[in-house]
Amino acid sequence: MHMEQTLILMKPDTIEKHLTGLVLSRLEALGLEIVAAKATVTTRALWEEHYANLKGKPFLNSVIDFMMGNFNHLPDHRIYAFVLRGENAISKVRAALGATNPEQADPWTLRGQFGCIKNDVMQNAVHASGTVEDAAREIALWFKPEEILP
Ligand code: UDP
Ligand code: MG
Secondary structure, eight states: OOEEEEEEEEOHHHHHTTOHHHHHHHHHTTTOEEEEEEEEEOOHHHHHHHTGGGTTOTTHHHHHHHHTTTTTTOSSOEEEEEEEEEETHHHHHHHHHOOSSTTTSOTTSHHHHHSOOSSOTTOOSEEEOOSHHHHHHHHHHHOOGGGSOO
């Protein structure tokens, strides 16, 4: 067992549907601690750093447009970001999310329940770090050290 931290981002589809609290509640109920939380307005530069691992992928630009809320008619480019901490937090949260494509996500997972089922892999409700390395990089990108509980 490993004490881990993972970055959670509520995606614009979840924000627009007012499901942020519900999704966070389901993740917290895994036994994880909320050690950082913020509402923030994002920029394209932030997303390019966040998705550095997707550089060169044909879908990257549309993913960034989507993450900026451009398809969801949000009043700004807001995102709700959290750091969750606990034993095996990264793999626990990824298991709770389900597959990247909501159509393939099991029906008891967050993406299976709240992702868009109209063949739109982008609209999958929530982001969570995939690996220990990604988590460290992503948390440092979204939060200052003093914004995270010790
Ligand atoms: N994505 C997409 N088309 C693809 C693969 C991914 O639009 O073919 C989007 C989707 O929103 C996904 C994000 O890009 O959540 C990041 O992709 P990744 O492979 O890291 O999936 P995740 O880690 O989010 O499950
Ligand atoms: Mg990923």
